[in-house]
Amino acid sequence: MVMAVAVVATLVCCVWALWPSVAVFDDDEVLFWVAPVIAIPVLVWLVLVIVAGVKYANWWRWGLLVPVFIIVTMVLAGIHAPGRIGWMMTRSEMDQAAAACETLDSGRLGVPYKSVTIGPYEFHHVSSDLDGDCIFRFSRYYPVVSSGFMYLPDGRTPTSTIDTRYVHLGGYWYYFR
Structure with a gap:
């Protein structure tokens, strides 16, 4: 017993x-x-x-x-299987968030950044650019460590550097840290 x-x-x-x-x-x-x-x-x-x-x-x-x-x-x-499982469970929500990235972008026009929660992820802020790229930055460890997800619809592959590592998640999605 x-x-x-x-x-x-x-x-x-x-x-x-x-x-x-x-x-x-x-x-x-x-x-x-x-x-x-x-x-x-x-x-x-x-x-x-x-x-x-x-x-x-x-x-x-x-x-x-x-x-x-x-x-x-x-x-x-x-x-890192639990993180990959969390990503697979949230993938459709992240696709929807990337499609609405411009409305989630919380740092434009002098408006202070706000947290955004999508599935199990809490992001410090979301930013977009004119190319349709969307960057979701995790709240965890921010601002000391910047990590999160990138949506790059133009199909280009980001290049890892000494400071930043990119992991392809399938489709147009990348994880960066």
């Missing part, structure tokens, strides 16, 4: 560690926080494995789920 509680606690911690990365596409901070969040259930699991190995013969049925959850969580965090 105690091993079952450890397994459920580990699963809850793994989901809790991955959930915030749905709303940020490709964030290295998620990898930083996954380890501490799942460290406590792993330590409890190690103690239980030692006790169960001595006293109970069938401990491994529940006990092996903990390392499986940990490995799956680390792999998902490492390949």
Whole structure:
């Protein structure tokens, strides 16, 4: 019974560690926080494995789920799968927002920038230009780190620099950081 509680606690911690990365596409901070969040259930699991190995013969049925959850969580965090899932769930809303980019553009005519929320994403501001490009900048880490999505309908590919990296998301969409 105690091993079952450890397994459920580990699963809850793994989901809790991955959930915030749905709303940020490709964030290295998620990898930083996954380890501490799942460290406590792993330590409890190690103690239980030692006790169960001595006293109970069938401990491994529940006990092996903990390392499986940990490995799956680390792999998902490492390949930024929750952020990609969040993007896929929000893609149609982002397409609509890109089509209405000019009305979302919150920095024109001296009007102060305002936050815009689209799906799970919160953007500090949205800007457009005459070419139809639309840039959505995340609120997270703004203004220290600028990251977000770019919609480039003319089909050109942005060039990554030392300061900015671009990831093609399909169609006319790019993630930048």
